[in-house]
Amino acid sequence: MATAKRNTWQKQVIYSVMKELTSHPTASELYDELVKRGYEIGKSTVYRVLADAVDDKKMINVYSTDGNEHFDGDTRRHYHLRCVKCGRIYDSHLQYNHELSKLGELAEPGFTILEHHVEFLCICPDCSMVK
Numbered sequence: 001m002a003t004a005k006r007n008t009w010q011k012q013v014i015y016s017v018m019k020e021l022t023s024h025p026t027a028s029e030l031y032d033e034l035v036k037r038g039y040e041i042g043k044s045t046v047y048r049v050l051a052d053a054v055d056d057k058k059m060i061n062v063y064s065t066d067g068n069e070h071f072d073g074d075t076r077r078h079y080h081l082r083c084v085k086c087g088r089i090y091d092s093h094l095q096y097n098h099e100l101s102k103l104g105e106l107a108e109p110g111f112t113i114l115e116h117h118v119e120f121l122c123i124c125p126d127c128s129m130v131k
C-alpha cells in the first residue's frame, strides 16, 4: 500500500516518545503529551501509528481493568500494577511466569495457552504517603 511510508517523522517521534515513557499512555494521553511537547501530529495519526506498531509487534497494547487500551513501548512479557487511587500503571518487576501458562493448559485439555496477563491492583507508594 502507498500509505506504508507516510508520516515517517511522526512515526519516529511517536516511537521515541513511547520508548521514553513508562506511563503506559492511552492513545489520547500520548496525543496530549505530544501536543505538550510542541509536536503537531494529528490525533488520527497517533491512533494509526500505535495500532500499526502493535500489529508490527514494536509495541504492545495493555488492556487494563480500568477499561482503557494503553500502549507500552516495552514489548518484553511483563506484568503490570495499577494504582486504584491515581490510576497510574506501573511495570512489575516480577518475572513473567511461563509455568503459569503451562498450568493453565494442564487445567484445560485441548486448549493451547498462548500467553497470560496479570494486573496487580494496588496503592502505589505516592498514594500511600497521602493520608
Ligand SMILES: [Zn+2]
Pocket (backbone or CB within 6 Å): 083, 084, 085, 086, 087, 088, 123, 124, 125, 126, 127
Ligand atoms: Zn497511586
Ligand SMILES: [Zn+2]
Pocket (backbone or CB within 6 Å): 024, 072, 074, 078, 079, 080, 090, 091
Ligand atoms: Zn509495561
